[in-house]
Amino acid sequence: MEETLYFRQVLAGHQVASSDPVAHQMANFMYLVGDPVTRQAMVVDPAWDVEGLLGLASDDGYEVSGALITHYHPDHVGGEMFGLKVQGLAQLLEQKAVPVFVNKHEADGLKRMTGASDSDLKKVDDGDTVRLGDQEVKFLHTPGHTPGSQCFLIGNRLVSGDTLFVQSCGRVDLPGGDADALYYSLTGKLAKLSHDTVLYPGHHYGPTPTSTIGEQMQQNYCLRMQSLDDWRRLMNRA
Numbered sequence: 001m002e003e004t005l006y007f008r009q010v011l012a013g014h015q016v017a018s019s020d021p022v023a024h025q026m027a028n029f030m031y032l033v034g035d036p037v038t039r040q041a042m043v044v045d046p047a048w049d050v051e052g053l054l055g056l057a058s059d060d061g062y063e064v065s066g067a068l069i070t071h072y073h074p075d076h077v078g079g080e081m082f083g084l085k086v087q088g089l090a091q092l093l094e095q096k097a098v099p100v101f102v103n104k105h106e107a108d109g110l111k112r113m114t115g116a117s118d119s120d121l122k123k124v125d126d127g128d129t130v131r132l133g134d135q136e137v138k139f140l141h142t143p144g145h146t147p148g149s150q151c152f153l154i155g156n157r158l159v160s161g162d163t164l165f166v167q168s169c170g171r172v173d174l175p176g177g178d179a180d181a182l183y184y185s186l187t188g189k190l191a192k193l194s195h196d197t198v199l200y201p202g203h204h205y206g207p208t209p210t211s212t213i214g215e216q217m218q219q220n221y222c223l224r225m226q227s228l229d230d231w232r233r234l235m236n237r238a
């Protein structure tokens, strides 16, 4: 099949920010997704090393022309974390005034964390899409880890942020976290995707960098919950 999508998974602390021990420990995945015809790409969760991310895109022959934000936590968009300054969206916007796609429920958090302004943001809702050459990016609102967490469905790829990891899922004990909302996002939305959908998570926490929804339906306790009561018991014990 002809390649109709440029898609690159980037591990912070390795391919970029390779000398940053915090980046290495946090193990964030960032992504470059682009159109091989126009050579325009979007960066998912620009953080840790903006020069490095732009450099990878450029080395591959792509220009970054947009940003897709899974959620506003500083390890995904930059900002202050444990008293450290993490690079991210603010530095990207200093270099290039690109549109930033964020769920409408996450916009205020993102502005607070990064200093981005309303004019920088494209506030999207569940089910919205944006074209990326031959493909489209579909926004899935998946609250739970944060109120405006979202995943991106691009063809058969799901970029899942901190909603779903390989073998686990996002925590709900941070401000704005909601265990019940995460249950419905996981069981009501992600578990309903085609089983051959390839999962691209927001952190390298599992034994492999990617998986499929089908595999995770078998192996991941977060997708195997039989009832909300079971889920609540599990989350309260954790």
Ligand SMILES: [Fe+2]
Pocket (backbone or CB within 6 Å): 071, 073, 145, 162
């Ligand atoms: Fe997070």
